[in-house]
Amino acid sequence: MDRQKSLEGKPFDISKREVWEAYERVKANKGAPGVDGCSIEDFESDLRNNLYKIWNRMSSGSYFPPAVRAVEIPKSHGGGTRILGVPTVADLARRRYLAVDPANRLVADTLEADWNTALRAVNDAQNAYDTAREQHTGQLTDTQRARISQLVTDLPAIWNDPATPARERKRIARLLLTDV
Numbered sequence: 001m002d003r004q005k006s007l008e009g010k011p012f013d014i015s016k017r018e019v020w021e022a023y024e025r026v027k028a029n030k031g032a033p034g035v036d037g038c039s040i041e042d043f044e045s046d047l048r049n050n051l052y053k054i055w056n057r058m059s060s061g062s063y064f065p066p067a068v069r070a071v072e073i074p075k076s077h078g079g080g081t082r083i084l085g086v087p088t089v090a091d092l093a094r095r096r097y098l099a100v101d102p103a104n105r106l107v108a109d110t111l112e113a114d115w116n117t118a119l120r121a122v123n124d125a126q127n128a129y130d131t132a133r134e135q136h137t138g139q140l141t142d143t144q145r146a147r148i149s150q151l152v153t154d155l156p157a158i159w160n161d162p163a164t165p166a167r168e169r170k171r172i173a174r175l176l177l178t179d180v
Contacts (some may be wrong), residue, residue: 010059019055020084022097023047026089028116034088043089054090058097067089091148 026040033039043050057063068085075082087095140148152160158164159172 011061012059013064014055016051016055019051019058019093019097022100023051023054023089023093025096025112026092029092031089032071032086033069033093034086034091035067036088038089040089050090051093054094058094063094065094 027044030040033042054063064090068087068091071084071086072081073084074080155172159169
């Protein structure tokens with residue numbers, strides 16, 4: 001049905017749903033406003049109309065990208081700055097739509113969803129690590145020292161324990177070889 005609506009009097013077959021999905025990917029990136037000063041929040045205040053404008057202009061062939069906002073950013077090697085062009089939210093949505101080959105849009109959406117899930121997991125793990133590191137004083141308690149000392153005498157028992165997986169044995173061997 002969505003495809004049928006997109007073909008009514010329009011020279012290009014552009015799915016409204018795919019334009020919306022492209023915008024969702026732009027929103028997930030949390031980009032900065034472009035030359036028009038429109039943030040993602042501003043764009044969402046009239047989301048339906050803004051997405052319709054993108055779809056209508058793309059499907060009729062009348063879309064012309066607006067200018068980009070020039071932002072100076074430092075070069076990675078520290079020698080000066082370079083100019084970065086920041087497009088508008090609407091143009092980012094259009095670019096996201098065009099960046100995916102029509103035959104691969106479903107695959108790309110699935111891969112991007114998996115990638116974003118993995119990135120969230122990495123960010124969550126990094127945040128948990130940072131929090132734990134901030135809370136850790138770096139000093140071992142007497143109980144912790146005693147437990148570590150006990151591991152030296154318990155190493156053969158741990159190694160031979162059927163509950164110790166092979167990956168843990170490899171890890172122990174790696175740690176011992178690194179220290180020796």
